[in-house]
Amino acid sequence: MFFALKKQLKRIVRMAEKRLPEKTFNVLYRELFSLYKNMVPYAYLCSKGPTKFLKNGQDRWSMAKNIFHVMPYSLVGVCGLEVTYKAVKDVCERNIPGDLIELGVARGGCAALMASVAFNKEICGKMDRKLWLFDSYEGLPEPTAMDFNPELGSGTGEHVRPLPKGSCPGQLDEVKHLMFSKNHFPRDKIEFVKGWFEKTVPVTKKEIQQIAVLRIDGDWYESTKCCLENLYDKVTSGGYIIVDDYQSCYGCRRAVDEFIQNRSLVPVIKFDGRGGCYFEKA
Numbered sequence: 594m595f596f597a598l599k600k601q602l603k604r605i606v607r608m609a610e611k612r613l614p615e616k617t618f619n620v621l622y623r624e625l626f627s628l629y630k631n632m633v634p635y636a637y638l639c640s641k642g643p644t645k646f647l648k649n650g651q652d653r654w655s656m657a658k659n660i661f662h663v664m665p666y667s668l669v670g671v672c673g674l675e676v677t678y679k680a681v682k683d684v685c686e687r688n689i690p691g692d693l694i695e696l697g698v699a700r701g702g703c704a705a706l707m708a709s710v711a712f713n714k715e716i717c718g719k720m721d722r723k724l725w726l727f728d729s730y731e732g733l734p735e736p737t738a739m740d741f742n743p744e745l746g747s748g749t750g751e752h753v754r755p756l757p758k759g760s761c762p763g764q765l766d767e768v769k770h771l772m773f774s775k776n777h778f779p780r781d782k783i784e785f786v787k788g789w790f791e792k793t794v795p796v797t798k799k800e801i802q803q804i805a806v807l808r809i810d811g812d813w814y815e816s817t818k819c820c821l822e823n824l825y826d827k828v829t830s831g832g833y834i835i836v837d838d839y840q841s842c843y844g845c846r847r848a849v850d851e852f853i854q855n856r857s858l859v860p861v862i863k864f865d866g867r868g869g870c871y872f873e874k875a
């Protein structure tokens with residue numbers, strides 16, 4: 594039911610984009626997107642309801658409840674959120690050392706999901722980890738030529754909506770409110786790094802010893818490339834690299850593929866089923 598609803602809404606948006614004048618489309622898109630954002634968390638939770646009655650279903654139900662709570666603050670789809678939840682839980686359960694990083698935080702939903710696992714003593718025990726959150730809080734920068742691939746399509750990827758400069762913005766105060774007032778995560782375990790990745794990541798990486806989960810969600814080629822080049826070497830063996838836009842943004846995919854090729858890596862890339870990918874570091 595949940596995926597059927599999502600598919601229908603996407604179809605309506607794509608049809609409308611082709612047939613309506615830009616201004617009318619933008620108004621309709623805003624309305625539909627807000628309807629979608631309001632309905633989706635409930636549809637998702639209902640679809641997961643029966644899992645709590647299944648043998649060993651408590652884990653899945655608990656994941657669904659955590660995801661339900663962060664969905665209103667996240668642009669990441671359910672599949673990407675599930676992958677992220679499972680990756681953080683997995684490194685905790687296997688005692689893979691290292692911090693958790695998200696680059697591209699926006700309103701903080703996915704970051705809050707990572708925190709909800711990492712700072713839950715029942716799941717993560719006593720391992721001391723920090724959560725590092727990087728964002729410009731100015732939305733996306735302009736895509737560059739590397740984000741376009743005329744062989745694949747006319748735009749920058751398979752987006753439901755256009756993504757001009759400034760798209761997907763969040764506000765640092767709002768993220769802090771979500772982390773500390775709504776959720777009471779430990780203040781001394783969360784580091785906020787505000788600014789463009791290209792400036793902040795090369796400097797801040799000196800403070801980061803090891804990474805257990807590196808989550809990259811910056812959409813474009815240059816942003817993804819910068820994150821990989823500066824932080825990949827800090828990821829512990831057995832840790833995860835999650836790239837939210839691998840299948841949906843041409844430039845993001847190009848940055849990942851180039852990186853893998855330049856380093857002669859042979860990762861087993863898995864897909865989240867909605868546009869993202871992830872792999873475990875050997």
Ligand SMILES: C[S@@+](CC[C@H](N)C(=O)[O-])C[C@H]1O[C@@H](n2cnc3c(N)ncnc32)[C@H](O)[C@@H]1O
Pocket residue numbers: 666667668669696697698699700701702703704727728729730731732733734760761762763788789790791810811812813815816
């Ligand atoms: C798709 S949103 C992230 C969604 C978020 N993970 C969530 O849970 O909703 C992408 C974010 O990356 C940030 N961003 C993209 N490129 C960046 C860059 N080069 N430097 C800093 N922030 C960047 C934007 O400000 C935007 O908030």
